[in-house]
Amino acid sequence: MLSAKKKSRIRRVLGNLPPRSVVLVEDETDLLLFPPLRAMWSPRGVPARVLLTGWNARRTVFGCMNLATGHRVFQLxxxxxxxxxxxxxxxxxxxxxxxxxxxxxxxxxxxxxLSSQAVAAELGIQLLWLPKRAPELNPMDTLWGQGKDAICANKQYASIDEQAAQFIDHLAGLTDAEALKTSGIRSKHFWLRKAMVKRFCRPA
Structure with a gap:
């Protein structure tokens, strides 16, 4: 019930934004030098092998996407x-x-x-909280998974920075239309679809 109320509130807020408004969805993901393991092909009767160096490393990728245009911004x-x-x-x-x-x-x-909220207020950025424990409502979560499947799965890179660079290059290299489709925003079932239709301006 609380989640439904929060979703309704978000839709109301988005429906009453002033002119020259842009709505971004934000998330972070951790990249590990140890690769995520996914199903993969190997000869019949031969186990698939994933080589590891034995040491790990981590980086965090911050990212957001414009819900109207698909434009993306990343920071490592x-x-x-x-x-x-x-x-x-x-x-x-x-x-x-x-x-x-x-x-x-x-x-x-x-x-x-509080310091983050203060910086956002100083910059004129409105923070709108998604319901808790609902990653399926964040299209960036889907985009992260697509990137990890394409770039990170079943392979360890020489360095975490090389992996992170290729991960960001892959996601940044998608066309805006591809990003909107891959993340589920273009789906007729996207939970903010009605709130977005003919509502937002489109910055270049």
């Missing part, structure tokens, strides 16, 4: 803390200067920190 960080999220907010402010930005995101502590 060493971790996911409040100051890292705030650095991403500054990047979004530079990218969408002159637009009223509303950011849909989850309630991670890096997002809800």
């Amino acid at each position: 960080r060493y971790r996911q803390r409040a100051d890292d999220f705030q650095a991403f907010l500054h990047q979004l402010h530079r990218q969408y200067r002159g637009w009223q930005v509303t950011l849909l995101l989850d309630s991670d502590s890096s997002h809800t920190a």
Whole structure:
């Protein structure tokens, strides 16, 4: 019931945004040097092999997508803390200067920190919280999975930075239309579809 009320509130907010508004959906994902394992082909009777170096490393990719256009912004960080999220907010402010930005995101502590909310308010970015424990409502979560399947699965790179660069290049290399389709935003079942139709301006 609480989730349904939050979804209704989000739709109302998006339906009453002022002119020159842009709605972005934001999320982060961790990349590990140890690859995620996926189903893969191998000769009959021969187990598939995934070679590992024996040591691991981590990077965090911050990303967002414009729900109207599919335009994406990414930033690579060493971790996911409040100051890292705030650095991403500054990047979004530079990218969408002159637009009223509303950011849909989850309630991670890096997002809800008072310092993060203060930076968002200073930059004129409205934070709109998604219901808790509902990753299926965030199209970026689907996009992360597609990128990991294409770039990270079953292969360990020479360095975590090489892997992260290829991961971001892959997702940034999608056309806007491909990103909207891959993430599920173009689906007739997308939960914000009605709220978005003929509502938002489209920055170049």
